[in-house]
Amino acid sequence: xxxxxxxxxxxxxxxxxxxxxxxxxxxxxxxxxxxxxxxxxxxxxxxxxxxxxxxxxxxxxxxxxxxxxxxxxxxxxxxxxxxxxxxxxxxxxxxxxxxxxxxxxxxxxxxxxxxxxxxxxxxxxxxxxxxxxxxxxxxxxxxxxxxxxxxxxxxxxxxxxxxxxxxxxxxxxxxxxxxxxxxxxxxxxxxxxxxxxxxxxxxxxxxxxxxxxxxxxxxxxxxxxxxxxxxxxxxxxxxxxxxxxxxxxxxxxxxxxxxxxxxxxxxxxxxxxxxxxxxxxxxxxxxxxxxxxxxxxxxxxxxxxxxxxxxxxxxxxxxxxxxxxxxxxxxxxxxxxxxxxxxxxxxxxxxxxxxxxxxxxxxxxxxxxxxxxxxxxxxxxxxxxxxxxxxxxxxxxxxxxxxxxxxxxxxxxxxxxxxxxxxxxxxxxxxxxxxxxxxxxxxxxxxxxxxxxxxxxxxxxxxxxxxxxxxxxxxxxxxxxxxxxxxxxxxxxxxxxxxxxxxxxxxxxxxxxxxxxxxxxxxxxxxxxxxxxxxxxxxxxxxxxxxxxxxxxxxxxxxxxxxxxxxxxxxxxxxxxxxxxxxxxxxxxxxxxxxxxxxxxxxxxxxxxxxxxxxxxxxxxxxxxxxxxxxxxxxxxxxxxxxxxxxxxxxxxxxxxxxxxxxxxxxxxxxxxxxxxxxxxxxxxxxxxxxxxxxxxxxxxxxxxxxxxxxxxxxxxxxxxxxxxxxxxxxxxxxxxxxxxxxxxxxxxxxxxxxxxxxxxxxxxxxxxxxxxxxxxxxxxxxxxxxxxxxxxxxxxxxxxxxxxxxxx
Amino acid sequence: xxxxxxxxxxxxxxxxxxxxxxxxxxxxxxxxxxxxxxxxxxxxxxxxxxxxxxxxxxxxxxxxxxxxxxxxxxxxxxxxxxxxxxxxxxxxxxxxxxxxxxxxxxxx
Ligand SMILES: Cc1cc2nc3c(=O)[nH]c(=O)nc-3n(C[C@H](O)[C@H](O)[C@H](O)COP(=O)(O)OP(=O)(O)OC[C@H]3O[C@@H](n4cnc5c(N)ncnc54)[C@H](O)[C@@H]3O)c2cc1C
Ligand code: SF4
Ligand code: FES
Numbered sequence: 001x002x003x004x005x006x007x008x009x010x011x012x013x014x015x016x017x018x019x020x021x022x023x024x025x026x027x028x029x030x031x032x033x034x035x036x037x038x039x040x041x042x043x044x045x046x047x048x049x050x051x052x053x054x055x056x057x058x059x060x061x062x063x064x065x066x067x068x069x070x071x072x073x074x075x076x077x078x079x080x081x082x083x084x085x086x087x088x089x090x091x092x093x094x095x096x097x098x099x100x101x102x103x104x105x106x107x108x109x110x111x112x113x114x115x116x117x118x119x120x121x122x123x124x125x126x127x128x129x130x131x132x133x134x135x136x137x138x139x140x141x142x143x144x145x146x147x148x149x150x151x152x153x154x155x156x157x158x159x160x161x162x163x164x165x166x167x168x169x170x171x172x173x174x175x176x177x178x179x180x181x182x183x184x185x186x187x188x189x190x191x192x193x194x195x196x197x198x199x200x201x202x203x204x205x206x207x208x209x210x211x212x213x214x215x216x217x218x219x220x221x222x223x224x225x226x227x228x229x230x231x232x233x234x235x236x237x238x239x240x241x242x243x244x245x246x247x248x249x250x251x252x253x254x255x256x257x258x259x260x261x262x263x264x265x266x267x268x269x270x271x272x273x274x275x276x277x278x279x280x281x282x283x284x285x286x287x288x289x290x291x292x293x294x295x296x297x298x299x300x301x302x303x304x305x306x307x308x309x310x311x312x313x314x315x316x317x318x319x320x321x322x323x324x325x326x327x328x329x330x331x332x333x334x335x336x337x338x339x340x341x342x343x344x345x346x347x348x349x350x351x352x353x354x355x356x357x358x359x360x361x362x363x364x365x366x367x368x369x370x371x372x373x374x375x376x377x378x379x380x381x382x383x384x385x386x387x388x389x390x391x392x393x394x395x396x397x398x399x400x401x402x403x404x405x406x407x408x409x410x411x412x413x414x415x416x417x418x419x420x421x422x423x424x425x426x427x428x429x430x431x432x433x434x435x436x437x438x439x440x441x442x443x444x445x446x447x448x449x450x451x452x453x454x455x456x457x458x459x460x461x462x463x464x465x466x467x468x469x470x471x472x473x474x475x476x477x478x479x480x481x482x483x484x485x486x487x488x489x490x491x492x493x494x495x496x497x498x499x500x501x502x503x504x505x506x507x508x509x510x511x512x513x514x515x516x517x518x519x520x521x522x523x524x525x526x527x528x529x530x531x532x533x534x535x536x537x538x539x540x541x542x543x544x545x546x547x548x549x550x551x552x553x554x555x556x557x558x559x560x561x562x563x564x565x566x567x568x569x570x571x572x573x574x575x576x577x578x579x580x581x582x583x584x585x586x587x588x589x590x591x592x593x594x595x596x597x598x599x600x601x602x603x604x605x606x607x608x609x610x611x612x613x614x615x616x617x618x619x620x621x622x623x624x625x626x627x628x629x630x631x632x633x634x635x636x637x638x639x640x641x642x643x644x645x646x647x648x649x650x651x652x653x654x655x656x657x658x659x660x661x662x663x664x665x666x667x668x669x670x671x672x673x674x675x676x677x678x679x680x681x682x683x684x685x686x687x688x689x690x691x692x693x694x695x696x697x698x699x700x701x702x703x704x705x706x707x708x709x710x711x712x713x714x715x716x717x718x719x720x721x722x723x724x725x726x727x728x729x730x731x732x733x734x735x736x737x738x739x740x741x742x743x744x745x746x747x748x749x750x751x752x753x754x755x756x757x758x759x760x761x762x763x764x765x766x767x768x769x770x771x772x773x774x775x776x777x778x779x780x781x782x783x784x785x786x787x788x789x790x791x792x793x794x795x796x797x798x799x800x801x802x803x804x805x806x807x808x809x
Numbered sequence: 810x811x812x813x814x815x816x817x818x819x820x821x822x823x824x825x826x827x828x829x830x831x832x833x834x835x836x837x838x839x840x841x842x843x844x845x846x847x848x849x850x851x852x853x854x855x856x857x858x859x860x861x862x863x864x865x866x867x868x869x870x871x872x873x874x875x876x877x878x879x880x881x882x883x884x885x886x887x888x889x890x891x892x893x894x895x896x897x898x899x900x901x902x903x904x905x906x907x908x909x910x911x912x913x914x915x916x917x
Contacts, residue, residue, distance in 0.1 A: 516874065516876075518874045520871075520873055520876075520885070524871060525871075543831060544830035544872065548869035551831070556869060556880060558864075560866035798828050802833065802834035805836065805838075
């Protein structure tokens with residue numbers, strides 16, 4: 001420890017405390033910092049616990065500052081240590097064990113605890129709050145042993161907990177006192193839509209229910225309500241609210257209301273003692289979200305380091321529910337009252353709702369459901385207290401069909417305004433990172449500043465800032481050399497090909513200065529693909545730039561034999577075809593016939609030189625099991641045979657497969673089509689998953705069951721088959737044009753954002769048509785590769801037959 | 810040429826029978842070779858066995874300059890020496906080749 005530095009003690013190793021420390025470290029090195037935290041972990045991102053519960057993140061993923069970080073900055077961290085009081089006469093903090101540590105300044109950042117309803121039985125086993133890693137672990141364990149869970153509280157936290165438990169396989173009922181879910185963030189309309197949507201996702205609800213008692217022996221077995229009705233359950237999560245942790249402050253004689261009372265510089269009633277975060281009460285308000293605590297932390301950091309700062313004047317808070325497929329957003333004032341002018345639009349078919357509240361024509365709040373594309377924009381306008389104008393109205397509410405767009409600039413945003421609420425990143429930090437570090441993509445900004453790292457809600461604004469700072473140099477997507485042969489990014493290469501009209505991989509590498517003149521196994525196939533995507537009619541495919549499978553139109557196996565997979569449109573075949581497949585398998589002595597995950601037959605172990613004969617005798621279209629192209633369209637039985645089916649999934653599957661087969665895509669591509677929401681063909685793990693419903697189809701995109709499993713996102717619903725085909729085409733072409741080579745849609749959707757894709761293929765009708773035209777044009781150029789190879793006998797020999805040297809030397 | 814004293818050249822076909830940058834298997838006696846024609850017309854002959862511990866063929870790899878990227882594991886192999894490039898390790902047996910009047914001869 002450094003004797004002449006001021007001793008700064010932080011009580012609470014959570015999000016507020018550490019973000020304040022981060023700010024202080026940026027401003028000054030005059031403090032010798034010691035942090036105390038009750039939890040046995042370094043600082044982690046509490047809001048991501050919902051993802052841990054849901055299974056999409058692990059606890060390791062959500063650590064914000066690991067132990068090295070503390071070491072690097074010379075911060076002494078005491079985990080598993082609770083402070084009980086501050087003694088101002090001796091200037092010491094005292095731990096629960098009675099140890100004392102001196103301080104010059106103290107920041108209390110103790111956060112809050114789950115509020116546990118004081119009903120009889122609340123202390124039984126199997127009753128938890130949802131606050132920290134320990135709670136999360138209890139839930140993960142419970143889900144392994146028990147079936148039924150009840151979540152008391154239908155707010156943000158309760159719903160996220162409920163979704164997580166459903167995901168873990170439990171049968172979950174949300175018990176809510178009010179008639180409306182998230183009544184503190186949503187108006188009754190949005191709330192009702194939310195409930196319907198969550199019911200679709202398998203959550204049950206018991207509304208207007210007041211918990212009177214938890215039943216059971218040692219362990220909870222049920223809930224009795226005020227009306228004497230009973231809900232049986234094995235597990236109860238209380239998510240009814242939070243209670244600021246003010247114990248330390250009270251013991252130390254600080255002024256405490258609901259929270260620890262502070263002034264506009266986060267100063268408590270005791271000299272040299274400050275407080276930030278959820279434990280704090282400022283101008284009568286205790287906040288329960290992260291954005292305010294970052295704003296508070298920033299002001300406190302400046303104040304404590306003696307840097308001039310504006311006072312903290314409170315925060316406008318926004319809410320976003322972190323449940324996939326359920327987009328809900330609210331900001332500012334959201335409940336109608338007589339002094340508001342309300343602009344609203346509710347669409348029961350698309351299940352979207354948008355409401356903007358004005359007071360004296362100033363925007364003061366908004367609620368969005370179903371489509372939250374405009375959330376970032378609205379949040380900004382409301383912070384700026386923007387006045388509603390005709391132009392703004394048109395851009396926000398749309399003028400008739402598809403007329404929707406144009407964001408106002410981020411220019412007017414203050415430098416210290418928080419852009420990423422989850423991680424407390426300001427506009428200034430992002431702008432600095434872009435200019436000082438030369439960043440050119442959202443991914444780089446994420447790596448450098450942490451913005452967009454959590455809920456992703458701030459991504460549109462981050463993108464706008466990037467665009468604004470870079471001006472003309474802005475290119476969408478990541479700038480990364482695509483391989484070791486070049487420093488150019490995918491987007492730059494594609495732009496150069498278009499601009500300079502480059503025709504072959506060799507030309508591209510030559511003109512764009514590759515450092516290995518013929519490229520490598522990474523860039524050659526990629527460039528070959530980009531060339532074909534840009535000029536489908538004139539590009540001559542380069543077999544030598546194709547990976548072996550695509551060159552041979554069969555899948556190489558580890559012993560050098562190949563697998564042949566004929567097409568079976570929509571997974572449907574005929575007895576005649578089966579017979580032929582069987583005969584040929586016998587004749588060519590294939591090692592195995594395997595039913596694949598995509599509903600067709602693999603003939604495994606065909607010798608290379610036999611491939612053309614096998615194709616000829618099969619006389620079936622190639623299944624493209626080897627290609628970066630449409631592989632299979634998995635279908636369920638559908639309305640032709642299934643008693644639940646509302647749509648003819650088999651026919652639609654076959655139609656889509658016929659329409660889009662053979663086209664080169666950035667990566668392999670799979671579809672599933674289901675006749676009804678029972679989803680027997682598992683569309684949630686497909687690039688495009690289609691679910692039939694009574695009035696049409698719902699389209700999901702970006703699913704993946706492979707290396708990095710990902711559930712598909714709901715993109716939109718359509719009413720007719722024509723619309724369905726058109727949207728599928730537009731999605732595929734947009735993906736063709738914007739994805740990196742080998743980038744699956746699961747990564748693509750995450751990189752470019754569901755909203756962006758929706759804006760292009762769903763909302764922008766003109767662009768959708770244009771995409772469809774381009775894919776139709778490309779589709780006109782394709783041809784079955786097996787037939788093509790069979791026609792070209794000479795090439796076929798050179799490609800498939802070896803040379804046997806029998807002659808003597 | 811002392812090391813090649815015992816080497817015997819076998820005729821492996823016309824150079825045109827080898828597509829540029831696409832390998833072809835040539836069997837000479839009981840040896841299976843992968844023969845590559847680079848973009849400048851040079852011919853290389855390698856034993857058609859992947860130096861990777863799991864083995865497999867080489868002929869189907871991607872050819873760039875005088876390098877081969879193997880088809881199964883994407884190792885980079887120098888066709889002049891047969892040496893696998895870092896970070897991987899290994900060596901492929903290479904054979905001498907000569908071209909006379911468009912005829913490819915490979916020495917065993
Ligand atoms: C599951 C979940 C999901 C959430 N989702 C969102 C979201 O989507 N958006 C959003 O804005 N907010 C969300 N929040 C709220 C957000 O996490 C909190 O607002 C934020 O963490 C508050 O930060 P804090 O530092 O004030 O408190 P905390 O992060 O709770 O940190 C306080 C720390 O102090 C420690 N501590 C307490 N008393 C003592 C003591 N006496 N001595 C030593 N240490 C002590 C505690 O153990 C704790 O680690 C979510 C919260 C949860 C639990
Ligand atoms: S998804 Fe629906 S229609 Fe298709 S098989 Fe399952 S239940 Fe039947
Ligand atoms: S606001 Fe959640 S990640 Fe930025």
